[in-house]
Each structure stands twice: as structure tokens, then as C-alpha cells.
Amino acid sequence: MTESVRERELIQKAGKAKTAASSLAKATTEQKNKALYAISEQLINEQAFILSENHKDLLAGKENGMSESLLDRLKLNEARIQDMADALIQLMDLDDPIGGVIDKWKRPNDLSIAQIRVPLGVVGMIYEARPNVTVDASSLCLKTGNAVLLRGSSTAIHSNKAIVHVIRQALEFSDLPKESVQLLEDTRRETTSEMFKLNEFLDVLIPRGGAKLIQTVVENSTVPVLETGAGNCHVYIDETADPKMAVKIAINAKTQRPSVCNACENILVQRNWASNHIPDLITALKEKEVNIHGDETVQQTGTDITPVTEEDYGTEYLGLDVAVKVVENVEEAIQHINQYGTKHSEAIISSSMDNVEQFFTEVDAAAVYHNASTRFTDGFEFGFGAEIGISTQKLHARGPMGLSALTSTKYVVSGSGQVK
Amino acid sequence: MTESVRERELIQKAGKAKTAASSLAKATTEQKNKALYAISEQLINEQAFILSENHKDLLAGKENGMSESLLDRLKLNEARIQDMADALIQLMDLDDPIGGVIDKWKRPNDLSIAQIRVPLGVVGMIYEARPNVTVDASSLCLKTGNAVLLRGSSTAIHSNKAIVHVIRQALEFSDLPKESVQLLEDTRRETTSEMFKLNEFLDVLIPRGGAKLIQTVVENSTVPVLETGAGNCHVYIDETADPKMAVKIAINAKTQRPSVCNACENILVQRNWASNHIPDLITALKEKEVNIHGDETVQQTGTDITPVTEEDYGTEYLGLDVAVKVVENVEEAIQHINQYGTKHSEAIISSSMDNVEQFFTEVDAAAVYHNASTRFTDGFEFGFGAEIGISTQKLHARGPMGLSALTSTKYVVSGSGQVK
Structure with a gap:
């Protein structure tokens, strides 16, 4: 592609999305749901095409030495396409936030004021080699009346082109403009950098992927960013914690799905509770093959405890490792969490409502x-019926993000x- | 100041604010109001000191050829200090948003979820030579449980130091930490640039001042920005507009206070309404000494009409100039507004509820x-009792911003x- 063609693609597609x-801002709920239904049907109708295009990406990935876990994320099959189609049908059932009245009131001068929900406009979505995000992002944007400019990974380009082609075929059967969904085919770094500064066309940028991608977008964008961040989450077991419940929650938070952001990376144990019950916790963690990084007290409970380091406390392992530290009281737990945590999800197991209250007020987290387990921080578990991601920033949205x-x-x- | 001292000041003060x-996040409404009251009293007690320090800034400003209007903004006197003290007392009466329950619900697994309001943390405020902003920003932040790092203008440094000294004297009589309010004394550009990237300590940056200041902050900050933008506002007079009401509103929106962002810069007139009534509008504008930039139809109504240019349509005059354009219908008005407007405040004068509905849905503005006149876009006119500014961005807050x-x-x- 020459420079001018490249620039034309970004600007043209962003402009079409804006138009x-x-x-889309005027579309009715019925029109938007009809489009979601059409896309769901078309994904199934065209699955052979999508799978054959996905196969090209998989072959190229293998040739380029892509890891097994990345290939698995890239891979589509009939079951996965069915999942995407089902998710679209579920999305139809969700309440349409657009047009909803958040608040209304009358002023002494008789002016009536209402605050109503409207779409953002154009959403820029930057993501890694997961073709399901192409469907997910497009459908969430359409449901909320937003156009979307997609920038996926070059390693998924055939899959993404095929999926966007199918989505736009479906939009032609609907009342929504097919230009609502735009895929940037030029995935070069310098083009993405231009996207970061496209304030004229984009209302928000949403990076979905690893910490490095998110960091790059946050550090370089002048377009506002919806930031979904890392989760260095803690479970604090207080002096009065029920021993069985505490062990059950810690094990669940650590091991039920260690690779996700709401998994626990750090268990803090109050000293008196530890004196009586820490062997139960250690045994349960070892049964789940968790590699324990413990402080001196924890190391005394047995062999196979790696001495914990300062660095461990700041690490999101995303695997079967955990840091375990003994603390004197809830104050020390709170202080530790606010120092090392990432303001994502933090739990206290306790029977002392005073300590719970203090923990709730003083821990700074989404x-x-x-x-309860930190694993519940999730749009579906919260009952939103959809999830844009989990925000760890404090502006606009914090915690699991639903359609709103x-x-x-x-x-x-x-x-x-009325005049003034 | 040496480099290391300079760096120490920014980092130390930001760190103290964070602590x-x-x-502050734990402070009760009573404690916060007690602090506001103490500040109000101390401003009056110490007004001689504040005025003498302000006098130093005024003298330096005159020596350096500062304009009369800037000197007026910089100037404090007893009446202005009384206004600041009164505003603090009014702020005490406002509801404390912190701790408020926005929503709560129970999940099928019996988890109880509540979404509650909490402070942002540390607010970075960057503003021009208006010492009243020092009090205003500090008090709004304290009321909402936020610490604040203030970066005012070097030309107001004596005034700002005096005011912050007085605020911190007052905080010593209260239960809030005096470190809650921090003033950066080093106002050099490179230090401000470092503040833009201080994500570790600052939760939000709020620029208050001209378009250039805001642009600089938006374009360079990785800390999220609360953007208060320019207002290129329109009044559209529809075919069925009541002639007297239309002229009254257009005149009010244009002339009642032309220098502010919610003033009207552009009047769009439907052709049939114009045929009958435009002379009334032109006469009324001329009576108020407004310089009219008109299209060809408008030029035919008389002399003294400057031909309007494309550039006029995009200009926020902030003075007694106005662009007047004849349009065919509400669609053309909406299209013009969405092309040239700044998404601030837009009015339609009409008796056609269909056209009003279309205007409300399709015009993209805060x-x-x-x-009614666009001049009502204001936190006090909306009944919020306070105003952080008027947001023209779409994330977090849009339109007049109150304490929330x-x-x-x-x-x-x-x-x-519960476990997952």
C-alpha cells in the first residue's frame, strides 16, 4: 500500500463510521435487534467461508511459530461460531439503554430538564488475535447505537475480513447502515498511532488485550480511552474468618481460572488465624498444585514454600503461583492492598462487621x-447480560462495564x- | 531552583496529596463541612494578608504589561474575598455525594451488590491567573473527599501561595489533613509537562482556562482529563417559531453575556420565517450593536451586513459578532450545527413538536x-448548586458538571x- 492509500483507508473509514x-443514533430498538438477528443468522449461513478464511490465518500462524495458546485463541470452529451467534440472540433480549431517562426535574423558572442516554458516536476498538472480539465488539456497539472502527491483529486479518464481510452482508438486510462496522485492513504500527490521535472522528478508544497493548494505547492516545487493566487481587483472611469458608474462597479465587484478571494473586492472613489454621490453607493450595511464595511465618509451615520477594507482591502471576503473607490486623492488610494492588477486586473474609466496614471504606478498588470470591467481578456475574470489559480507571466507568x-x-x- | 529540588517538589507534593x-476518603460530611466553614472564616480573618500578597502580583503584572482584562481577573478586593467566603458557606449546604448508593440489587446466588459513590482520589487542577479558582477548586475537591494538586499561573503565585497558606491554616482547625491542598510553586512548563504524566499520583487533570490551555492538556496528558471545551452555539429559528419569542431568545443568547461559552455565535433562520420576520431580528441585533455576518439573503435586508464566510461558521466570537444564515428546513439546520458546532448548547425555536423531536434526537450536543436560551447551560441554572465546569466531552460527564x-x-x- 502506498502512503496515500494507507492514509485514505484510515480517514475514509473513520469518516464513513462517523456518518x-x-x-445509528436515530435507530429504534427494533431496528437494532433486527440487525443483531440478521448477523446471527448470517454467521451460521456463512460459517464455511469464515472457517476457510480462519484456516489461512492459522496456517500462517503456524508457519510463523505462533504459540499453541495464541493459535487456540485465533482458532474458530463450528462450536465457537455457534457461541457467537447465540451471544447475538442473547444481546437482543437486553434492555436498550439508548433514550432512557436518567433523571428529570423542573426548575423554578419552569424549564424542564431531562438527562437522557445517547450513543457515544464512533468507538475505536484495538485488539489482539481473537476473531470473536470482532463479532463481540461490533454487536455491542450496534446495540448501543454506536459505529465502530475495528483494528484487529494482522495475524487474524483473514478471519476479521471474513467476519466483517458477513456482518455487513447481514446489515444490508437490516435498516442500519452497513458502514456502521469498519475494519482497518492496514494494521501497521504507524497507522494505529494515527488512530490514537483521531479525535475528529473517534469518541473513545477501547483496547482489549494484554497489559502492554493497553499501556501503549493509554500512553499515546489523545482520544479518551476506556481502560481495562490488570488485576493484582488479594484475599484477606481476618482473625474471625470462618476457617472452612476462608480456605474455600481463597482456593476458588486462586485456582478456579488462574489466567484471568479477577483471580487472586495474593493471600493475606491475620496472625492469630494463621496460628490455628494456616496449615489447612497451605495443604489446600498444594493439593491444587499452587506454587506458594511465603513470608517467614508461612515458610515455617513446611517445605516447598518459596521465599516471597517484594517483587512477588506486585506481580499478577496469571498462573498457579500465589504470594502468602501474614499480617497483624485489617489495617496492615488494607495498607498492603492499597500499596501493591491494581484497584481491581479485593476480598475480606471475616465475621467482624467493623473490620468489613473499614475494609470496604478504605480499600481503593473497583x-x-x-x-465471597473475587472471581465474581464480571459483567455476566453482576447481571449486566454483557460485558465490555472490566474498568480499573476511575472516570466514566469503574468495574465490570455493561452496555451503559x-x-x-x-x-x-x-x-x-425563558431567557436569562 | 535546582533540577533535583524541582523534581522533589512535584513528586513530594503529589505524594503528600495521595496520602x-x-x-479524606474516610471523612464524614460533618468533618468536611467543618473544614469549609473554617476556610470561609479564615479567608475573612486573613484578608489583609491575602490582599497585600495579591497586590504584589498586580504590580508585577502591570510592570510586565499585562492587559486590563487580565489584571481585572487577577485582582482581589474585599468584595471578591467575601464572595469566595460566601460560596464556601453555600457549598456546605449541598448534599454530600460520597457514600451515596447509586444502585443495589441481589443476584440469584444471593450476593448483594451495591454501587456507591467514592472520591476520585487526587485531582490535578491547572488554571490561569484567577486566584478565585484556588479557593473554588480546593473547596469543591474537599467537599467531595478529594485531595488537590494546584498548578496556577506564575503571574498569580503570591496570591495563590497566600490563599493556600490560609486554607491550610484553616484545615489545622479541622479534622481534615492540611496536606489535602497542595500548591505547586514551580510553574515552569517542563514541570507542568511532568504533571501530565503523573498517573501514579493523579486520578484526573482538570484544565480551567482558554482553549489553548485545554488543548495542551488534552494533547499531552496520559492522566485522564476532564475537558471543558469551547462553545460555538446556535439558535435555530424554525418556520413556526413565535416571532417575538424567537427574537427575544436570539438576542438573549447572543448579547446577555457574549464572552461566555454558552452564548450564541450563530443564528440559523428558516426561509419562510425569514421572509416575514428577519427585519425584526436584524433590527434587534443592531440595537444591541451586534456586528452581523450574513449570507446573501440576510445581506439583502439592509446595509451594515458583513458577508459571512465559511470561517465565520466555525468561529466562537466570544464578543458582539454573530453569523446569520437562512436555511430551508430543520434538516439543514441540524446538518449545519453538527458540522460546525462544538457539541455544547443548541436551541430550536419552534411550534412544531415533530421538528423539535427531530432536533433533540439528531443534534449532537451536551x-x-x-x-429557551442557550445561556442556561450552567451548573447553577441547572440547580446543581456548584459547577466544576461545562464538559463537552462524552465520557464520564457531559454538560454542566456538579459535585458528582x-x-x-x-x-x-x-x-x-459464595464461590464461582
Whole structure:
């Protein structure tokens, strides 16, 4: 591609998305759901085409020495396409946030003010080699009346092109503009960098992927970013914690799915609880083949304990490793969490409501838990029916983001000739 | 100041603000209001000191050829200090948003989830030579449990140091840490640039001032920015507009206070309305000494009409100039507004509810008005009792921002041993 063609693609597609966004903002719930249904059907109708294009990416990936886990993320099959189609049908059932009245009131001068939900406009989505995100992002944006400019990985380009082709075929059977979904085919770094500065066309950028991708987007974008961050989550077992419950929650938070951001990386144990019950915790962790990094007290409980380091406390292992530290009290636990945590999900297991209250107030995190696993920080577990991601930033949206995270608001003011 | 001292000041003060933020997050409404009251009293007690320090800035400003209007913004007197003290007392009366439950629900697995309001943490405020912003920003941050790192103008440094000294004297009589309010005394550009990247300590940056300042912050910050933008606002007079009401609103929106962002810069007139009534509008504008930039139809109404240019349509005059354009219908008005507007405040004057509905849905702006002046886009006019600024961005807060714009949220989840 020559430079001018490259620039034309980015600007043209962003411009088309912006034009489509105006139509989308007016679309009814029925029109949007009809489009989601059409896409669901078309994904199944065209699955042979999608799978054969996906096969090209898989072959290239293997040739280029892509790891097994990355190849697995890249791979589509009939079951996975069926999952995508089913998710679209489920999305139809969710309430349409657009047009919803958040608040309304009347002023002494008789002006009526209403704050209503509106789409953001154009969403820029930057993600790694997971073709399911192409469907997921497009459908969540359409449901909320937003156009989307997709920038996927070059290693998934055939899959993404095929999926976007199919989505746009489906949109032609609907009342929504097919220009609502745009895929950037030029995935070069310098083009992505231009996307970071495309404030004229993009209302928000959402990076979905590893910490490095998110960091790059946050550090370089002038377009506002919806940041989904890392999770260095803790379970604090307080002095009065029920021993069985504490062990059950710690094991679940650590081992049920260690590779995700709401998994526990760090168990803090109050000293008196530890004196009586820490062997039970250690035994249970070892049964699950967890590699324990412990402080001196923990090391005394047996062999196979790796001495914990300062670095461990700041590490999101995303695997079967855990740091275990004995603390004196809830204050020390809170202080440790606020120092090393990533403000994601933090749990206290305790029977002392005073300590729970203090933990809830003083721990700075998107979600704080009492007597429950950190693994519940999830849009579906929270009952949102969809998830854009889990925000660890404090502006706009914090914690699991449902459809409303893809909306903005507008004040609608009705008068009868009022002037100031 | 040597380099190391300079760096120490920024990092030390940001660090102290962060530490103070932890205490502030726990402060009760009573404690916060007590602090606001103490500051109000201390401003009056120490006004001689503040005025004498302000006098130093004024003298330096005159010596350096500062303009009269800037000197006026910089100037404090007894009345202005009384205004600041009164505003603090009014702020005490406002509801404390912190701890408020936004929503709560129970999940089928019996987990109780509540979304509550919490402070943002540390607010970085970057502003121009207006010492009143020092009090305003500090008090709004304290009321919402946030610490603040202030970066004012070097031309107001004596005033700002005096005011912050007085605020911190008052905090010593309260239960809030005096470290809650930090003033950066080093106002060099390179230090401010470092502040843009201080994600470790700052949760948000708020620039208050001209378009250039805001642009610089938006384009260079990796810390999230609360953007208050320019207002190129329109009044559209529809075919069925009541002639007297239309002229009254257009005149008010244009002339009541032309220098502010919610003033009207552009009047769009439907052709049939124009045929009958445009002379009334032109006469009224001329009576207020407004310089009219008109299209060909408008030029035919008389002399003294400057031909309007493409550039005029995109200009926020902030003075007694206005662009007047004749359009065919509401669609053309909407299209013009979405092309040239800054998504701030847009009004339609009409008796056709269909056209109003279309205008409300299709105009992309923070506030849309029917039969009322754009001048009402204001935190006080909306009844918020305070105003952080008027956001023209779409994330976090849009339109006039009250206290809740300085808050984030936290999910508080209570269980009885639930695991996933």
C-alpha cells in the first residue's frame, strides 16, 4: 500500500463510521435487534467461508511459530461460531439503554430538564488475535447505537475480513447502515498511532488485550480511552474468618481460572488465624498444585514454600503461583492492598462487621467483597447480560462495564420562551 | 531552583496529596463541612494578608504589561474575598455525594451488590491567573473527599501561595489533613509537562482556562482529563417559531453575556420565517450593536451586513459578532450545527413538536433546548448548586458538571461464602 492509500483507508473509514453514527443514533430498538438477528443468522449461513478464511490465518500462524495458546485463541470452529451467534440472540433480549431517562426535574423558572442516554458516536476498538472480539465488539456497539472502527491483529486479518464481510452482508438486510462496522485492513504500527490521535472522528478508544497493548494505547492516545487493566487481587483472611469458608474462597479465587484478571494473586492472613489454621490453607493450595511464595511465618509451615520477594507482591502471576503473607490486623492488610494492588477486586473474609466496614471504606478498588470470591467481578456475574470489559480507571466507568459504558448523556431542556 | 529540588517538589507534593486522599476518603460530611466553614472564616480573618500578597502580583503584572482584562481577573478586593467566603458557606449546604448508593440489587446466588459513590482520589487542577479558582477548586475537591494538586499561573503565585497558606491554616482547625491542598510553586512548563504524566499520583487533570490551555492538556496528558471545551452555539429559528419569542431568545443568547461559552455565535433562520420576520431580528441585533455576518439573503435586508464566510461558521466570537444564515428546513439546520458546532448548547425555536423531536434526537450536543436560551447551560441554572465546569466531552460527564463529576464509584459486594 502506498502512503496515500494507507492514509485514505484510515480517514475514509473513520469518516464513513462517523456518518453512519448519525443514522445509528436515530435507530429504534427494533431496528437494532433486527440487525443483531440478521448477523446471527448470517454467521451460521456463512460459517464455511469464515472457517476457510480462519484456516489461512492459522496456517500462517503456524508457519510463523505462533504459540499453541495464541493459535487456540485465533482458532474458530463450528462450536465457537455457534457461541457467537447465540451471544447475538442473547444481546437482543437486553434492555436498550439508548433514550432512557436518567433523571428529570423542573426548575423554578419552569424549564424542564431531562438527562437522557445517547450513543457515544464512533468507538475505536484495538485488539489482539481473537476473531470473536470482532463479532463481540461490533454487536455491542450496534446495540448501543454506536459505529465502530475495528483494528484487529494482522495475524487474524483473514478471519476479521471474513467476519466483517458477513456482518455487513447481514446489515444490508437490516435498516442500519452497513458502514456502521469498519475494519482497518492496514494494521501497521504507524497507522494505529494515527488512530490514537483521531479525535475528529473517534469518541473513545477501547483496547482489549494484554497489559502492554493497553499501556501503549493509554500512553499515546489523545482520544479518551476506556481502560481495562490488570488485576493484582488479594484475599484477606481476618482473625474471625470462618476457617472452612476462608480456605474455600481463597482456593476458588486462586485456582478456579488462574489466567484471568479477577483471580487472586495474593493471600493475606491475620496472625492469630494463621496460628490455628494456616496449615489447612497451605495443604489446600498444594493439593491444587499452587506454587506458594511465603513470608517467614508461612515458610515455617513446611517445605516447598518459596521465599516471597517484594517483587512477588506486585506481580499478577496469571498462573498457579500465589504470594502468602501474614499480617497483624485489617489495617496492615488494607495498607498492603492499597500499596501493591491494581484497584481491581479485593476480598475480606471475616465475621467482624467493623473490620468489613473499614475494609470496604478504605480499600481503593473497583470491587470489594465480603465473604465471597473475587472471581465474581464480571459483567455476566453482576447481571449486566454483557460485558465490555472490566474498568480499573476511575472516570466514566469503574468495574465490570455493561452496555451503559458505551453510552453518553445529553441534557434535553424544554421551555416556553425563558431567557436569562 | 535546582533540577533535583524541582523534581522533589512535584513528586513530594503529589505524594503528600495521595496520602491525604486516603484520610479524606474516610471523612464524614460533618468533618468536611467543618473544614469549609473554617476556610470561609479564615479567608475573612486573613484578608489583609491575602490582599497585600495579591497586590504584589498586580504590580508585577502591570510592570510586565499585562492587559486590563487580565489584571481585572487577577485582582482581589474585599468584595471578591467575601464572595469566595460566601460560596464556601453555600457549598456546605449541598448534599454530600460520597457514600451515596447509586444502585443495589441481589443476584440469584444471593450476593448483594451495591454501587456507591467514592472520591476520585487526587485531582490535578491547572488554571490561569484567577486566584478565585484556588479557593473554588480546593473547596469543591474537599467537599467531595478529594485531595488537590494546584498548578496556577506564575503571574498569580503570591496570591495563590497566600490563599493556600490560609486554607491550610484553616484545615489545622479541622479534622481534615492540611496536606489535602497542595500548591505547586514551580510553574515552569517542563514541570507542568511532568504533571501530565503523573498517573501514579493523579486520578484526573482538570484544565480551567482558554482553549489553548485545554488543548495542551488534552494533547499531552496520559492522566485522564476532564475537558471543558469551547462553545460555538446556535439558535435555530424554525418556520413556526413565535416571532417575538424567537427574537427575544436570539438576542438573549447572543448579547446577555457574549464572552461566555454558552452564548450564541450563530443564528440559523428558516426561509419562510425569514421572509416575514428577519427585519425584526436584524433590527434587534443592531440595537444591541451586534456586528452581523450574513449570507446573501440576510445581506439583502439592509446595509451594515458583513458577508459571512465559511470561517465565520466555525468561529466562537466570544464578543458582539454573530453569523446569520437562512436555511430551508430543520434538516439543514441540524446538518449545519453538527458540522460546525462544538457539541455544547443548541436551541430550536419552534411550534412544531415533530421538528423539535427531530432536533433533540439528531443534534449532537451536551444540551439541546426548545424555546429557551442557550445561556442556561450552567451548573447553577441547572440547580446543581456548584459547577466544576461545562464538559463537552462524552465520557464520564457531559454538560454542566456538579459535585458528582468529582466522584467515582465502587462496587461493594456482600456474600456468605459464595464461590464461582
